[in-house]
Amino acid sequence: MSRIYEYIHTSSEGHVGIISLNRPEVLNALNRTMIVEILSAMESFDQDENIRVILLSGNGRAFAAGADIQEMANDSAIDFELLDQFKNWDRIAAIKKPIIGAVQGFALGGGFELALCCDMVYAADDAEFGFPEVDLGVMPGAGGTQRLTKLVGKTKAMEWLFTGKRITSGEALHYGIVNRIFAKEILMEETLKAAAKIASQAPLSIRLIKESVLKAVDTTLNEGMHFERKNFYLLFSSEDQKEGMSAFREKRKPEFKGK
Amino acid sequence: MYETIKYEVINRVAWITLNRPDKLNAFTAQMNKDLKQSIKLASRSMEVRCIVLTGEGRGFCSGQDLAGVNEDMDHGEVLRALYNPMIMEIHQCEKPVIAAVNGVAAGAGMSLALACDFRLLSERASFVEAFIHVGLVPDAGNLYYLPKLIGHAKALELAIMGEKVSAFQAEELGLANKVYPEELWRDEVASYAERLASMPTAAISLIKKNLKSSWNITLEDSLEKDAQAQRIAGLTSDHKEGVNAFIEKRKPVFQGR
Structure with missing residues (x-):
């Protein structure tokens, strides 16, 4: 089930659906069509029974070096409001399966925001994150001020957003923006291993864990606890729960079906 | 210039x-x-x-x-x-x-x-x-x-x-x-x-990188870096050339890749 896209490339390996941003000649600068394509690929993977984890990467030297500036340079505020392009980003945030980012080189501006949409990020040691929007007299518009702040807290977020300063892979690891760092030569291999590992877990558990964790970012503790509890109860209506617990008792490996 | x-x-x-x-x-x-x-x-x-x-x-x-x-x-x-x-x-x-x-x-x-x-x-x-x-x-x-x-x-x-x-x-x-x-x-x-x-340039680069990083990391992290570096070096054509030259009892010719 591979569709033809203009700016991205999709493939799959086992239960992992892979989306590669594919405009290496412009360091994968994000244009509007590309975001529509990313969303479309993610939504197809989300509905594909065979896919359990989505891996998002960039072809070439960079993950994504920002948005396509030419495309928006002459837009007015009202053009933006009418177009409502950021609703696509809300739909990316609603993807139920885990999204794992593999980031090498630049993840700047919209590219950084896309990385922040991932549930986990593996980075190459040459990865550089940053929000240079301030240098252009604008600001992030696809979640940059919100997701970065939720992730690292107000003080560092302000600093990085005010200055546009680049964040090295080491800093990104320190502040919890990325999970692990690898040499760029083996980034894809290692990210695929991690994705395959998650894809081997019970798919329903993974999806409901993702939903619950995202809830925690967004709501009060009390509400989150109730939400978590409901999802916990829900899993006890699944075949995988019975399989997982029987396998544990019988000292064998479980076989999860996602049912 | x-x-x-x-x-x-x-x-x-x-x-x-x-x-x-x-x-x-x-x-x-x-x-x-x-x-x-x-x-x-x-x-x-x-x-x-x-x-x-x-x-x-x-x-x-x-x-x-x-x-x-x-x-x-x-x-x-x-x-x-x-x-x-x-x-x-x-x-x-x-x-x-x-x-x-x-x-x-x-x-x-x-x-x-x-x-x-x-x-x-x-x-x-x-x-x-x-x-x-x-x-x-x-x-x-x-x-x-x-x-x-x-x-x-x-x-x-x-x-x-x-x-x-x-x-x-x-x-x-x-x-x-x-x-x-x-x-x-x-x-x-x-x-x-x-x-x-004329030496295996990719391996030299990995040696430099890991030696430098050894100044600020734990043994555990260093061992992991060894594993990563060896995986990368193991994929180079210079590694294959080195092994082949050893088996064939000749001098290796490294391309730096």
Whole structure:
């Protein structure tokens, strides 16, 4: 089930659906069509029974070096409001399966925001994150001020957003923006291993864990606890729960079906 | 192409020669920039597999050109804008970098030599931590590299006392990899560099990277880095060539990939 896209490339390996941003000649600068394509690929993977984890990467030297500036340079505020392009980003945030980012080189501006949409990020040691929007007299518009702040807290977020300063892979690891760092030569291999590992877990558990964790970012503790509890109860209506617990008792490996 | 340096590639070795001999190759802002640019060029150039930094004339590099220093100068900003990016360019360079020290390396000139992977000295060469003599502090990575090369106690002595270190003293301290007689020095440097340029360049790059990172990480993290580096090296054609040559009892020919 591979569709033809203009700016991205999709493939799959086992239960992992892979989306590669594919405009290496412009360091994968994000244009509007590309975001529509990313969303479309993610939504197809989300509905594909065979896919359990989505891996998002960039072809070439960079993950994504920002948005396509030419495309928006002459837009007015009202053009933006009418177009409502950021609703696509809300739909990316609603993807139920885990999204794992593999980031090498630049993840700047919209590219950084896309990385922040991932549930986990593996980075190459040459990865550089940053929000240079301030240098252009604008600001992030696809979640940059919100997701970065939720992730690292107000003080560092302000600093990085005010200055546009680049964040090295080491800093990104320190502040919890990325999970692990690898040499760029083996980034894809290692990210695929991690994705395959998650894809081997019970798919329903993974999806409901993702939903619950995202809830925690967004709501009060009390509400989150109730939400978590409901999802916990829900899993006890699944075949995988019975399989997982029987396998544990019988000292064998479980076989999860996602049912 | 450059105002203050010469750049030439001979037998896969990029020779970068500081070229202000009448000033003992003292740093100007332009030289900081030229050096950074040329190291970047050599790092990216596919044909280059080793880099040699040396000085034209009697000196290697006598440090900052004091003619350019005035009372209004913000020394910190000069370092941030000019020296630090130059040192970082060397630090991040994946290819072996030799400081071919032909004469005096003083102040930031010594820092430059310390930032390189190898120091091959002419017997006429010397190091001077000149900073203290004008009431300043060794900079441009000097205090970072020096104790790692010669230990804390000696580093402190050199940095504070500022006494001249001769080529032979430098060799005893572990500051020089080799010291050669003046008349042989250039040929010896060339053959050392060409030998490095014929080695498995990808493996050299991984060795440099992991050795440097070993300064600030735990054994556990270092073991993981070994595993990652070995996976990468294991995929190179130079590894296959090395193994094949060993089996076939011949000399390996490495392509640097």
